Amino acid sequence: xxxxxxxxxxxxxxxxxxxxxxxxxxxxxxxxxxxxxxxxxxxxxxxxxxxxxxxxxxxxxxxxxxxxxxxxxxxxxxxxxxxxxxxxxxxxxxxxxxxxxxxxxxxxxxxxxxxxxxxxxxxxxxxxxxxxxxxxxxxxxxxxxxxxxxxxxxxxxxxxxxxxxxxxxxxxxxxxxxxxxxxxxxxxxxxxxxxxxxxxxxxxxxxxxxxxxxxxxxxxxxxxxxxxxxxxxxx
Amino acid sequence: xxxxxxxxxxxxxxxxxxxxxxxxxxxxxxxxxxxxxxxxxxxxxxxxxxxxxxxxxxxxxxxxxxxxxxxxxxxxxxxxxxxxxxxxxxxxxxxxxxxxxxxxxxxxxxxxxxxxxxxxxxxxxxxxxxxxxxxxxxxxxxxxxxxxxxxxxxxxxxxxxxxxxxxxxxxxxxxxxxxxxxxxxxxxxxxxxxxxxxxxxxxxxxxxxxxxxxxxxxxxxxxxxxxxxxxxxxxxxxxxxxxxxxxxxxxxxxxxxxxxxxxxxxxxxxxxxxxxxxxxxxxxxxxxxxxxxxxxxxxxxxxxxxxxxxxxxxxxxxxxxxxxxxxxxxxxxxxxxxxxxxxxxxxxxxxxxxxxxxxxxxxxxxxxxxxxxxxxxxxxxxxxxxxxxxxxxxxxxxxxxxxxxxxxxxxxxx
Numbered sequence: 001x002x003x004x005x006x007x008x009x010x011x012x013x014x015x016x017x018x019x020x021x022x023x024x025x026x027x028x029x030x031x032x033x034x035x036x037x038x039x040x041x042x043x044x045x046x047x048x049x050x051x052x053x054x055x056x057x058x059x060x061x062x063x064x065x066x067x068x069x070x071x072x073x074x075x076x077x078x079x080x081x082x083x084x085x086x087x088x089x090x091x092x093x094x095x096x097x098x099x100x101x102x103x104x105x106x107x108x109x110x111x112x113x114x115x116x117x118x119x120x121x122x123x124x125x126x127x128x129x130x131x132x133x134x135x136x137x138x139x140x141x142x143x144x145x146x147x148x149x150x151x152x153x154x155x156x157x158x159x160x161x162x163x164x165x166x167x168x169x170x171x172x173x174x175x176x177x178x179x180x181x182x183x184x185x186x187x188x189x190x191x192x193x194x195x196x197x198x199x200x201x202x203x204x205x206x207x208x209x210x211x212x213x214x215x216x217x218x219x220x221x222x223x224x225x226x227x228x229x230x231x232x233x234x235x
Numbered sequence: 236x237x238x239x240x241x242x243x244x245x246x247x248x249x250x251x252x253x254x255x256x257x258x259x260x261x262x263x264x265x266x267x268x269x270x271x272x273x274x275x276x277x278x279x280x281x282x283x284x285x286x287x288x289x290x291x292x293x294x295x296x297x298x299x300x301x302x303x304x305x306x307x308x309x310x311x312x313x314x315x316x317x318x319x320x321x322x323x324x325x326x327x328x329x330x331x332x333x334x335x336x337x338x339x340x341x342x343x344x345x346x347x348x349x350x351x352x353x354x355x356x357x358x359x360x361x362x363x364x365x366x367x368x369x370x371x372x373x374x375x376x377x378x379x380x381x382x383x384x385x386x387x388x389x390x391x392x393x394x395x396x397x398x399x400x401x402x403x404x405x406x407x408x409x410x411x412x413x414x415x416x417x418x419x420x421x422x423x424x425x426x427x428x429x430x431x432x433x434x435x436x437x438x439x440x441x442x443x444x445x446x447x448x449x450x451x452x453x454x455x456x457x458x459x460x461x462x463x464x465x466x467x468x469x470x471x472x473x474x475x476x477x478x479x480x481x482x483x484x485x486x487x488x489x490x491x492x493x494x495x496x497x498x499x500x501x502x503x504x505x506x507x508x509x510x511x512x513x514x515x516x517x518x519x520x521x522x523x524x525x526x527x528x529x530x531x532x533x534x535x536x537x538x539x540x541x542x543x544x545x546x547x548x549x550x551x552x553x554x555x556x557x558x559x560x561x562x563x564x565x566x567x568x569x570x571x572x573x574x575x576x577x578x579x580x581x582x583x584x585x586x587x588x589x590x591x592x593x594x595x596x597x598x599x600x601x602x603x604x605x606x607x608x609x610x611x612x613x614x615x616x617x618x619x620x621x622x623x624x625x626x627x628x629x630x631x632x633x634x635x636x637x638x639x640x641x642x643x644x645x646x647x648x649x
Binding site for chain 2: 049052054055074075079081082084087089093095097099102106107109110115159179212228
């Protein structure tokens with residue numbers, strides 16, 4: 001599904017050049033749950049941004065579902081983000097004054113889905129995260145954990161193949177964090193590919209493969225065998 | 236993004252900041268209100284002026300001494316204060332012999348104090364002949380007009396307007412009474428019916444009209460005329476009569492080169508079209524002044540939209556991450572500003588109409604002056620168009636700023 005070939009990302013500020021990614025190569029198959037870890041400045045956020053088509057690499061080749069990113073226009077990237085990708089952010093990024101329904105509807109505004117079909121799709125997504133009774137509540141009035149579950153429902157509503165989660169538990173207490181991770185785990189069990197960026201080991205261990213970055217290069221790429229070690233303790 | 240969604244999104248965006256949206260809209264409301272109000276006042280004034288010119292008489296030709304040089308907006312030399320003595324009795328007599336001309340009446344004018352017993356007031360006196368009353372559609376309330384015999388015999392008789400009669404005589408009948416004008420005694424033979432404002436705001440009810448001969452020789456000391464009013468005969472076109480007037484004057488004044496004409500001949504239509512042009516320019520000018528406030532309102536919208544774009548940077552980033560293209564974001568913000576200006580425009584039209592009605596009621600019912608209610612449809616339509624265009628013009632820059640935001644920077648924005 002994802003193929004990275006010597007991916008480089010160099011930021012230029014004036015005369016100062018910083019290499020955020022230095023020739024990253026790897027392949028991710030459909031249905032994988034990959035946790036990306038690494039210290040601050042290791043390039044994990046940069047990698048996630050490129051993988052999710054929010055940014056372009058300055059070197060190397062990125063192929064997503066058989067399409068080379070370099071061949072795609074900005075509009076095509078936006079279409080793919082809308083139809084094939086889902087996003088979960090650390091800060092939830094909900095529209096605080098809109099209802100749960102309206103927040104989940106957001107990706108559908110930019111899709112070509114028929115307006116008459118929207119309601120059932122949204123209700124299905126909100127049920128999947130267990131918030132059906134909050135569907136008409138203003139997002140700003142929800143708890144942190146509920147907000148992140150709405151964000152997951154929003155990521156699911158277009159039925160994407162892949163979900164990118166950027167520190168999804170970073171703003172949550174551990175109990176809510178575990179709930180959110182369990183939802184992601186269920187989604188993965190149902191066939192969704194999940195790419196998770198985190199700096200928390202217990203969150204990362206919900207994944208099945210760990211990629212550890214250091215100074216813009218892959219330091220470790222290995223399967224996670226001992227799962228839920230810390231998470232189990234927190235339950 | 237579908238139109239329905241774009242509309243809904245923009246509407247919600249505005250609704251979330253209600254007070255700000257209303258205050259921003261206020262600029263456009265004031266702009267459109269003032270455009271509507273001033274254009275309406277201009278149109279009313281135009282109708283008023285044109286009606287007054289039309290009310291002067293029919294088939295009228297005005298002969299004014301002095302040539303008009305330059306464009307049609309220039310005025311004859313005599314009007315500009317130069318004394319030109321070429322228009323004389325012989326010219327009027329020639330006009331009267333011309334078959335295409337029904338009547339001709341010379342006019343001289345002056346200002347003087349008119350006295351009756353202990354009352355006095357300064358008025359305009361008009362020296363003219365019998366034909367003047369017919370040509371200018373004056374009607375009598377009491378008594379009679381003076382005749383050409385009175386004119387030829389230098390009779391000290393006068394016809395006065397209703398307002399002047401009230402000033403001098405109170406409620407009493409003025410006919411048969413005598414008044415003094417520059418120490419010459421005049422017997423009042425006729426009282427005019429109420430006629431209202433004449434062209435250029437001359438109050439036709441505050442006049443004293445006397446034989447032209449007396450006015451020329453005994454009051455003003457001159458032997459020329461300031462204007463000759465000519466009425467074309469019905470059987471001839473006014474343009475033919477005008478050409479005859481010109482030929483007669485050239486013959487009498489021995490002019491062979493048309494460039495050396497020492498007179499100006501205007502028909503009522505000429506005056507109407509000239510005044511129409513002038514008042515249209517005035518209306519446009521008023522509208523243009525009011526448009527300044529519309530531009531200020533537009534800049535206000537741009538200002539607020541720019542602030543809004545910065546405030547909603549994170550939302551823009553989110554929408555882009557979720558699949559919005561630059562175009563979708565541009566449309567969302569453009570819709571917001573167009574909606575503000577469109578609604579502001581409609582509210583402005585309503586307020587404008589309200590003020591126009593108020594001005595009408597105050598002027599007609601309270602001040603009791605002549606005024607017209609004018610709310611030109613074209614002004615309403617252009618107000619809506621202009622306000623929407625203002626939305627597009629002043630909304631485009633902030634919307635482009637929003638659309639150009641990099642999604643990652645926007646998402647990271649705190």
